[in-house]
Amino acid sequence: MKHNLTIKSKQFGKYQVKGSKYYSFAFPVNDISKLKYHLQNLKIDHKKSSHICYAYRLLVDKQINDFATDAGEPRGSAGIPILNVLKRNKLINTAIFVVRYYGGTNLGIPGLINSYSTAANNVISNINIIKFVKLVDIEFYFEMKYSSLINSIIKKYEAIFIEKFFFNQANYTISIQEKYKSKFIDDIKNITKNEVKIINNSFEKD
Template sequence: MPVTKEFKTIMAEVSGEIVIKGSRFIAHATPVSAQSAAAEFIASISQRFHDATHNCFAWKIGLSDAAVFRFSDAGEPSGTAGRPILQAAETRDLTNLAVVVTRYFGGTKLGTGGLIRAYSAATLAALEQAEIIISYPQITVTLKFAYAFTNAVHQVVEKHGAKILETGFDNGCIYRVRLNASEEAEFYNALQDATGGKMELI
């Protein structure tokens, strides 16, 4: 489900590594906004470390009851890898991210508790490198208005922190604009005021 209010996530991809009893645990985390992006990231890391013993993962998108998440132990004992990765991210109150923890076995078994601690610690080692940001859900709207209102529309766009993605002309100006979803109603009203009610959403 899409996020409908502000949330915490990471700014960019990060990584961290720990070594426990000879086993290397290499964690990579990245922000994602769709399940397809999470799947692509997991596939990319798994291919990059195709010779590893395990590539375990977890991802989460959304908040509270509307959140969607998946995790995998990727051959480790059930419950010892994927869920601890997810829970480690949740201890930082993060969402809209994917994490892959790669393990190269070092010859010594860690046991159930040891694996849980290792996958959690590796995830946190990566997240400690991340810049945590507050993000806001955004929408894209298409506006049509007379050329005479161009300056007025630009002023409204700037005031509301929106971004013009694309411009065109077809019996007037056509703008594709991205803005925070929470600003939609106020943005629309401001545009109507600025254009004397002659702005259209198309």
């Protein structure tokens, strides 16, 4: 997986040929629910579009799952060209949607393949592509007096806060690079004299 890439944020692109307009959208996605969320929003925002074709590549259980749909276009003319753009750029956990507004001129299958491929390439060419890093979630709680020390360790490992709760104790859920997981847990145990309680450290984020 070390050679795979992903995207950091969403991006938008546009392509037009023979009256047809193609609006392309790239999103970082970690699971199918996120993909469905983006698809639903696009359907709401583009109710008058002719087709919403898309493809994605997701890392699931250490395997890359590919999917592509032509969404009513001739078979193989839309989804696969979009998927091929993802593959050529070695992108995973990424989805590309291309929304087409038909312009009145039939393009034929070769024309459609070129149009969807171009639209997908356009959105990728404008996006921030980064190295894919495997993340895991760790949930733990500790006495409030250790907050500043724990926060400094979180910053040290460039972990990301997912949730924070405070009552009698502090309860944190963070997302961290998998390679740092063991060192991070050792550090917070040492700095709290083993008073920190790890609730769950097995959540993997593909």
